[in-house]
Amino acid sequence: MQLHLPNSAFIGNIDAFLGSFDPSDSGKLEITANKKWISVHPVALSMTAALGLTVDSEDISCEPFEAKSRHYFERMGLFKLLGIASGIKVIEREPAGRFIPLTQIRNSVELTDFIAEMVPLLHLEPIQAEPLKYVVAELVRNVFEHSCSPFGAIICAQYYPDTKIIRIGIADTGVGIKRTISQSYATGKDVSAIKLALVPGVTGTTTRIGGTETNAGAGLFFIKSIAKVGRNFFMVYSGDALYKLLRTEQDRPVRLYPDPDKDKHSEKEKL
Numbered sequence: 001m002q003l004h005l006p007n008s009a010f011i012g013n014i015d016a017f018l019g020s021f022d023p024s025d026s027g028k029l030e031i032t033a034n035k036k037w038i039s040v041h042p043v044a045l046s047m048t049a050a051l052g053l054t055v056d057s058e059d060i061s062c063e064p065f066e067a068k069s070r071h072y073f074e075r076m077g078l079f080k081l082l083g084i085a086s087g088i089k090v091i092e093r094e095p096a097g098r099f100i101p102l103t104q105i106r107n108s109v110e111l112t113d114f115i116a117e118m119v120p121l122l123h124l125e126p127i128q129a130e131p132l133k134y135v136v137a138e139l140v141r142n143v144f145e146h147s148c149s150p151f152g153a154i155i156c157a158q159y160y161p162d163t164k165i166i167r168i169g170i171a172d173t174g175v176g177i178k179r180t181i182s183q184s185y186a187t188g189k190d191v192s193a194i195k196l197a198l199v200p201g202v203t204g205t206t207t208r209i210g211g212t213e214t215n216a217g218a219g220l221f222f223i224k225s226i227a228k229v230g231r232n233f234f235m236v237y238s239g240d241a242l243y244k245l246l247r248t249e250q251d252r253p254v255r256l257y258p259d260p261d262k263d264k265h266s267e268k269e270k271l
Helices: 015-019 042-052 070-075 078-082 108-122 126-147 177-181 190-197 219-229
Strands: 002-005 029-033 060-062 099-105 153-160 165-171 234-238 241-245 265-268
Touching: 002 042, 029 042, 042 078, 042 099, 042 153, 042 165, 060 078, 070 078, 078 099, 099 108, 108 126, 108 153, 126 153, 126 165, 126 177, 126 219, 177 190, 177 234, 190 234, 190 241, 190 265, 219 234, 219 241
Parallel strands: 002 029, 029 060
Antiparallel strands: 099 153, 153 165, 234 241, 241 265
């Protein structure tokens, strides 16, 4: 596998990052990076780490990072999680109020512990913390219930106190949405499966953090709605397809639709 970290890979422009990924030769991972500057959304970090966990550390080839922003990747724990040396020296600082480094969550106990530690780490008010707790719990729970990944979920986050923006990235290397959802619904394409999973009532088996009971299967719909109400991006990438909720302009009213095709969005296949 080959993965390149570009100078910029945020949800708005992440298509090029996804398109450059080469999944061939799955027993090895080669990581390259822009030599001048690297600035990426936490989801790009989580995806990189999730891929790295599928191969032995000795089969990971990572060229030395030269960009001025290289220290960020050391602080976020990318090299530590992958078990490779970076050669980057940083002065460790208290992460409270700034970021949550890459973390592997493999079971409901680890999920509960992570959420309990996450809120004070970011110094959030209850009105901010509750939606964040829900988003993390729902997305990680989906990994446990549907992905069949032996590595669990990989998560990291970045908080910007000045703008009060939180960016979250959660990734796994499981079987994919299409394979999971095709057990109950006929769908031929990854993008169709993603959109079906965003429809309330289609999937879901639990209501509480790391829980065990059934629900209405509206978790992804609610998370998409939270992002839309906040006029933010939201993305789901599975198989070879990407569904991306685009921002609602400030001068337009926010309307929530159960059909993801009615939302302002972009979608791509063969990524």
